[in-house]
Amino acid sequence: MNKAEEADDEAGQYDRVLDRLDRGVIPNAAEIHAARKKRQFARETGFNGYIPLNECADNEIPKNEVRDELSSGDEDERMEMVGKRNDRLQQRITIQETIDDHNEGKSDQSEDENSENEMSKWEKEQLEKVIGKSSMRNLVEKSSGILVQHQPQFHHSHKYDVQGVTEANRASLGYQNQVCMEIKLPELPAVTCDSFLNSLGVRLSSLKATHDKTGEEISSIVRQNLDAENEINSAREQLPQLEIEFKFFQNIRNYINDYIDCMCEKTLIIDKIEQLIQNCYVREADYLSQRRQQEVTDESLEMSLIASSGGFLNPNDVEVNHNQRILERCGRRQRRKMQRMNISNKSNSSNALENYRQSFADLCEGLSSDEELDVAFNQALMEEQSRILNEENLLFEDTVDDFQDIELVMQKLESWKLKYPQSYDNAFVSESLPKLFSPFIKLELLHWNPLKNCQNSLEDFSWFKLLTLFGIRSTEMVEKSYEDDTDSLLVCKIIDRVVLPKVIFFVEKVWNPVSVCQSYNLHSLISQLLMSCPLVNPESKRVQRLVKSILAQFDWGISEACFVPVFSKENVAASLPMRKFLERQFWTCFKLAYSIALFENIISSASLTERFFNGVLNRYLMMALTNMPTDDLLLNQLQKIIEIIPSSWLDTESTSSSCIPELQHFVRFLSQILNGLFSNKSCDLSSENFVSTVLKMLVKVRAINEASDLISKHNLTQFQHLLQ
Secondary structure, eight states, X not given: OOHHHHHHHHHHHHHHHHHHHHTTOOOOHHHXXXXXXXXXXXXXXXXXXXXXXXXXXXXXXXXXXXXXXXXXXXXXXXXXXXXXXXXXXXXXXXXXXXXXXXXXXXXXXXXXXHHHHHHHHHHHHHHHHHHOHHHHHHHHHHHHHXXXXXXXXXXXXXXXXXXXXXXXXXXHHTOOSOOOOOOOOOOOOOOOHHHHHHHHHHHHHHHHXXXXXXXXXXXXXXXXXXXXXXXXXXXHHHHHHHHHHHHHXXXXXXXXXXXXXXXXXXXXXXXHHHHHHHHHHHHHHHHHHHHHHHHHXXXXXXXXXXXXXXXXXXXXXXXXXXXXXXXXXXXXXXXXXXXXXHHHHHOOOOSHHHHHHHHTTTOOTTTSOOOOXXXXXXXXXXXXXXXXXXXXXXXXXXXXXXXXXXXXXXXXXXXXXXXXXXXXXXXXXXXXXXXXXXXXXXXXXTTOOTTTOSSSOGGGSHHHHHHHTTTOOSHHHHHHHHHHOTTTTHHXXXXXXXXXXXXXXXXXXXXXXXXXXXXXXXXXXXXXXXXXXXXXXXXXXXXXXXXXXXXXXXXHIIIIIOOOOOOOHHHHHHOHHHHHHHHHHHXXXXXXXXXXXXXXXXXXXXXXXXXXXXXXXXXXXXHHHHTSXXXXXXXXXXXXXXXXXXXXXHOOSSOSSSOOGGGHHHHHHHHHHHHHHHHOTTOTTOSHHHHHHHHHHHHHTTOHHHHHHHHHHTTOGGGGGGGO
8 A cells, every 4th residue: 555545544534533523522542643643644745735844955854753743742842834834734733732622621520520429429428327328318319309400401402613713624624514512401391381380289289288287286286385384283283292192102111111021020930839839739639539549449458358257347457557547537527427417507509519419418428529638738738838828929029019910000001092092902902911911810810729619700809800891981981892892802811811721720630520519610610601701612722622621531530530349239238338338439430420411511412421321320330239239229329310311411313212322221220120129029119109219210211111111011000190
């Protein structure tokens, strides 16, 4: 390729540079370098009307000098050459300077933008550290919205002309009529009067809604301020009363805390004293139980010696201690006999226990329980009780008066209930009252024995009288007490938590079920509690435990306390000691049966009938009856057995003409007695009175069929009316 073709290529590149400048596009470095080479070539060859500016001897210009001149950016060192084409060269130089200035400005602008971007990035990082990324993001979005709203609207294109280029030069260099750079903005919708008015209306409605909402908020704030002022005024008026209440609650809190601290210490001492007294009761019960067993053993040995020695007891045949026990036993029996006679003469009471005693006035052997203590044992027991009583008297010696009496404590709590009932209920004081009062109740019940003190009921104690009227000071309050008062069951709660555990202890450790007096007192107490205390019911766990303890004591009495010797009828009829010993054991078993029947309205019939019929009647009583001779004493014993059987146990589901299966043995024994009387014609006991009594007993136990058979068998038509 020759120089002319290279010049044409470079001229084409130069024209392309001009075209790009005409379109507003900045040329790259390669295109600028090509333009420079074209100018250099034109200077060297005079191509396209150019002539060399420097006249040399050989008319040649070195290439390196041209490049140095072109590469020099210092305009002050340039020399204006005057020649044929000076104006055109000046125009080309001006265009080149404009392009260089534009490139330098762009590079400076990019550097400034980079520095500004780095500064903005640093500021953004600092703000994100302070207010968080999420808050910074919201702030940027709000700022962008504000900038968009305030951005100026351009509805036309801007054109930038290149200065210093004449029309002729543009035409010669291939420029278009005008060099411009157009900024195209997004087209906006046309704005009309209606749309403008609509937008103003929407804006006005939004402002009105905001105004109304702000007005409501202001009104609410005003009302809140008024309410706050009213509360402040009300609080100022209530301040004296609140001071009084504060002092009261401070005093009651301090009193309760001090009382609890005091009772925590005293309760340990009370429990210790109660344990000592219970040990005394247990020692006494064990002593009496062992002595009764020893007496039965001694009398059995004595009966054996009497049968072997011909009907009398030789004192030399027994030990000295045995003889001493015989004397003590006889003395106690004689004293009990005299005591029963005095009681029967003086007593006018109509309760069941006295009626029971009066019905057995002539039958003293074995009916009374031997609970008399020996002198030495009684003396030791009294000394122990005296020592315990001294400890009891010194219990509150170091205590202030406010903590020594249950009435004072009750008054403090009662004042709280009457003055501030809402606070009293919120503090759940009602649930804590039984525990707060229990030390005083235990202290008052230390010497209470429910098995002996039948006349000293719970209602006679001072704590019962005081706590029954707790929080009640008028008749109206009495009427309202059982409707919505949380303390209406206070006494019942105390009985359930304090009294019943004490009763359970006496049943398990002290109660002798063979003692009719103890059984009657226990039955009376339990019946009273079941009727008067709603919390004492069959669903109560403590009541269930009490019932189990009673049944366990019945089982113990059946296996340990009952004993019937086996004698022949001839020996019993011939020997008075044998007859008395047999009768005494019979009445001992009879008392246990009476105690079992006594609880028929408290314990289920199924549990009691099993122990009454199979445990006592058919096992011990019938054995004793079969060994006794047929006489009026036997007839009386049979009548007493029928009298203690509850009528509810005799009813059968099938018919009323036959007895229950548990009484079949007893009914056969009655039939044998009548058959034996009529078989012995010389017997004087075959009188109408005796026969009538036996038939009546058969009718009472619902053995009507057996009675009818006996009447038909022995032709006793005169007793037919007894069957109706």
